[in-house]
Amino acid sequence: MAVTGLGEVDQKYDGKGIRVGIVHARWNKKIIDNLVLGAKNKLLEFGVMDSDIIIESVPGSYELPLATVTMFNKHNVDVVIPIGCLIKGSTMHFEYICDSVSHALMDLQFKIGKPVIFGVLTCLTEEQAEARAGLIPGVMHNHGEDWGACAVEMVVKFGG
Numbered sequence: 251m252a253v254t255g256l257g258e259v260d261q262k263y264d265g266k267g268i269r270v271g272i273v274h275a276r277w278n279k280k281i282i283d284n285l286v287l288g289a290k291n292k293l294l295e296f297g298v299m300d301s302d303i304i305i306e307s308v309p310g311s312y313e314l315p316l317a318t319v320t321m322f323n324k325h326n327v328d329v330v331i332p333i334g335c336l337i338k339g340s341t342m343h344f345e346y347i348c349d350s351v352s353h354a355l356m357d358l359q360f361k362i363g364k365p366v367i368f369g370v371l372t373c374l375t376e377e378q379a380e381a382r383a384g385l386i387p388g389v390m391h392n393h394g395e396d397w398g399a400c401a402v403e404m405v406v407k408f409g410g
């Protein structure tokens with residue numbers, strides 16, 4: 251089942267034998283924990299073995315790119331899902347982290363030749379982030395599920 255733009259997972263790929271790294275920030279813990287859970291549960295649903303899902307945390311989203319490289323090099327994974335939640339504050343800090351992290355994660359794919367799923371929420375309010383983590387009943391869905399499904403599809407179709 252491919253993940254549609256609306257977030258429904260409508261095509262399932264076989265994740266058996268795929269090794270997946272999840273690196274997650276610890277800022278906005280309630281939101282992060284639900285995103286990680288959503289991604290992990292979707293990976294398991296797609297047949298990825300629990301023992302093939304390696305999870306590590308970092309202080310914040312700014313640390314995700316380096317942790318992603320280390321996850322590939324140290325744990326021999328096929329794909330990495332970096333998960334973070336950036337929420338706009340009163341300074342430009344948000345913009346600089348969003349910009350640098352998104353570009354770094356995109357570039358990493360071409361340097362390493364393996365999929366890096368963009369699992370960083372860049373939200374203007376906490377409510378936006380909660381909705382995208384599936385924490386507001388009836389409002390949106392847990393985007394972590396999309397990232398898990400995307401990870402399996404990318405390895406099946408484009409993995410080395």
Ligand SMILES: O=Nc1c(NC[C@H](O)[C@H](O)[C@H](O)CO)[nH]c(=O)[nH]c1=O
Pocket residue numbers: 275276277278309310311312313334335336337338343344347
């Ligand atoms: O400031 N807000 C946030 C944040 N700042 C910390 C930053 O990522 C990094 O860990 C430190 O600057 C140290 O390098 N990290 C987040 O994941 N979300 C935020 O909303």
